[in-house]
Structure formats: structure tokens, C-alpha cells
Amino acid sequence: MDFSRRNLLVAGGAALAASACAPLRSGSDVEADVIVIGAGLAGLHATSLLEAAGAKVVVLEGSNRIGGRLHTLYDLPGKPDAGGIQIGSNYTRLLDIAGKLGVGLQPGGEFDRSALYYVRGKTVKQADWPTSEVNKLVGPERQVPPAGLASVFARRMPQLANPDAWRTAEGFKIDVPYGAALKAAGASDEAVRLIAANLNGNDINTLSALNAARSAAIYRSAGPNAVLSVISGGSQRLPEAMAAALKSGLRMEQIVTGISEDADGVRVDIGGGRSLRARHVICTIPFAALRGVGVHGPSADALKTAIASLPYTYASFAYLSASEPFWKQDGLPGMVWSDDPMLGRVFVLGDSPAMLKVWLSGRDAVAMDRMAPAAAGAAIIAKLEAARPSARGKLKLERIFSWQKNPMARGVYHHLAAGQAPMLAAAIDATGNRLHFAGEHLAQSTSGMEGALESGERAARIVIGKL
Secondary structure, three states: OOOOHHHHHHHHHHHHHHHOOOOOOOOOOOOEEEEEEOOOHHHHHHHHHHHHOOOOEEEEOOOOOOOOOOOEOOOOOOOOEOOOOOEEOOOHHHHHHHHHHOOOEEEOOOOOOOOEEEEOOEEEOHHHHHHOOOOOOOHHHHHOOHHHHHHHHHOOOOOOOOHHHHHOHHHHOOOOEHHHHHHHOOOOHHHHHHHHHOOOOOOOOOEEHHHHHHHHHHHHOOOOOOOEEEEOOOOOHHHHHHHHOOOOEEEOOOOEEEEEEOOOOEEEEEOOOEEEEEEEEEEOOOHHHHOOOEEEOHHHHHOHHHHHHOOEOOEEEEEEEEOOOHHHOOOOOOOEEEOOOOOOEEEEEEEOOEEEEEEEEHHHHHHHHOOOHHHHHHHHHHHHHHHOHHHOOOEEEEEEEEOOOOOOOOOOOEOOEOOOHHHHHHHHHOOOOOEEEOOHHHOOOOOHHHHHHHHHHHHHHHHHHHO
């Protein structure tokens, strides 16, 4: 059945009318029709749809802010984002919601097409890369700059027919270690090493090649004229607007310590010995964080393996302010790409104020997390000054930010480990009895912000049909 938003609300209204919003049992301790755990995109969207269908909803958020992994650092110069940023033109749900709530978008989110390279401790301009002494690539690979290697080999590897194909036998065939898939596609050891240096994952030997193929299929689905945009004023403005439009009670700083499902409903335990009960619960806690919560009942049992094993990408960022935009004065690209474990990728966030973001992932992110912030900042600045002499004496650490140290996230986003596609596909298809799950990790056809909305919508549809 094609569940457009209009069909969803009509179907939900019919379901509720049929049950006449069935009164709770006399003496019951049930507080709401639905408790939604998490005030990120998935939870807020699900709540909006449930409200429109007439359900009584309570939203529990563990932190002191709205947004989940949309996190704008309002107190830093330029208000940079630490979470989701890029909005594709195929993000239909997000664009629709932003338009209805009056949340402005603007062009942005594109990465630099060129970069200044700092490889093996040497600075290399992109034009000089093919003949550089630090270029240890083999044969035709030598013509490809490090940041472009993954894209070149992706074209030599099997591709998915569409974004849904990852959940089929077609996708399962390429659910193999990414490093091995690159070697099978002809990549040299040095090419694999450079791709691994700035991987959107934790380990090139455990990351699934299907992860990259799925991302490429979603990107292609936007069509040849795809454009990227960002939310004006910071990504967190969207979930804040979504929360402000709700009628439901939104309770902040409610740390969930346990979830127990039975035949009649679900009990949610909260820090301090309190508990709430509802006929249904939609839990949007990332699985990496959910592992620290006691979850019991048949619906959770069906997802037991996914909850216990789905990996989340480690990502740590250093935000640096600059006394002046030196990247506009030295004639070099703004972006720096490095194989150095303390540098990773360096992005220019803006010229006024002059701000940079250093992105470390995987093991490099975890290693930086073990350092004191001031020491990590000093080491990063020293590396950047070595890579780019025009930066000397002009940088200041504003903040170190780690997603894996956040107990409510434990990573920036999920990824597939090799061999996990059938398991995650089954978890997505599980409908739940009284306890339901949502989040970007349970998206079928999309990813990121749009994936969170997709999964929240699907969970709301299921619950509406059961009320």
C-alpha cells in the first residue's frame, strides 16, 4: 500500500475511530497511548503523525536539548554544526516539513573538489600529486588524488540498481569486507591504505562494501541535477521547530534506564526510580547507546542481534578559530586532506568568522578522545601549521567534540559491518508488538536525516494501525 502523508493520516484516523480511542483499563497506570523516546528527527516526526491521528503522546528526551544528532554548537563562533548538515534534493520529507514550518534553507554542504594534501609528512599540491615522491600508488592510480580514490574504485565495483536493492539478494552478494572488495577491484595496497586513512567507518577490513554501494545508489536517485542545501542558522533549527509545533508533553533530561514490554503495554523506567507506562512505545535511541539500557520483551528479542552488534562510526571534531582567513591569502585550496592520524580532513567552515573543522574518524577519533582536549588541540594545530605554513600563529582551539563519548549516541551514524545486511534488513522489517524502534539506522530506502524521518513515519504508521 502506498502510504502518502494524507493516506497515513486517514488510515490512522480510521483506526482510532474504530477503537474509539479505547479507554484504558480502570485503575491502569497507563499514562499515554504512546511514549516516544528521543526528540530527534525520527521521534519528533513520529509524534507529529501520531498527534494528527488523535493519539495521546508523551516524548522523553534524555539530554537538555532538542535534536539528537542534529547538533548546532550555538555558543561557538559561526554556530557550526556537529551533526547532520547536507540536505539532498531527494530529501522529500525533510523539504516538506521545513517548508511547512518556515525553516529556511540555503545552498551549501558541498565539499571542496580540490584539496591540499599532507601525506607521509609532506605537503603536496593536487596538481603536483601525480609526480610527487610521496605518491606510492601504482600505475594509473598515480593520477588520482587520495580524496578521489574511493570514487574511482566504486565505479569498478558492483553497483545497486536502486536504493532498496541493498536489502535483496543483489545487495547481499556484495556484503563483503570493503578492503577485500577494493583489492578485488584492482586497488593497490597503498590505495587501500589511503582510502582507509579517512574512512566513513571504523575499519576498512570490517566495513561492508555494501555500505558504500548503498550510499552511491541513494546519491544517484537524486538525479543528474541534484543539489545540496543546508538549514539557515544551523541544522538544529529544524528539530527545534518541529518540537515547538507539537501539542504533546516533551519532557527533557529523562534518562531511560529500562524498557519492558508485555501483552498490555510497555513500561519505561527513568533515572531516579520513576517509571511511565503506555500502550505503545517508539524508541529512537541509537542501538549503540541502547546497549546500555535494559530492554525486555518479544519485540526487542526480535532485534536482539542488531541492537547488540550494529556498529556506529566513531567521529571526533576539533573546531579551530583563525585570526584571519589565511586560506584566502596563500593561494591554496581551503580543504586539507591528510593521512596523519591527528589531522584527517580539515574543512573551512567560513571566512567571517574564520573557522575550521578538523574531522577524525575511526581509530584516530578514539585515539584523540584519550587525550586531554588542550593537548589534542595543540597537537592538531602543530600538524596543521606544518602542513600549511600560512596558518602559523593564527589558530586557536575552540572545542573538541566526540560523538562516541556521547552516552546518548555512541557514534555519529551507523554503518554495516560485512555480513550484516540480512540481519539489518530483518530488523527493519520487524513490526513489533507494543514496542517499536525507529532512527536513521532503520531506514529502508534513504539515509541520514531523511532516513530518520522515513523510519519515524513507518513506526508511527504501525502504531496508528494498532491503536
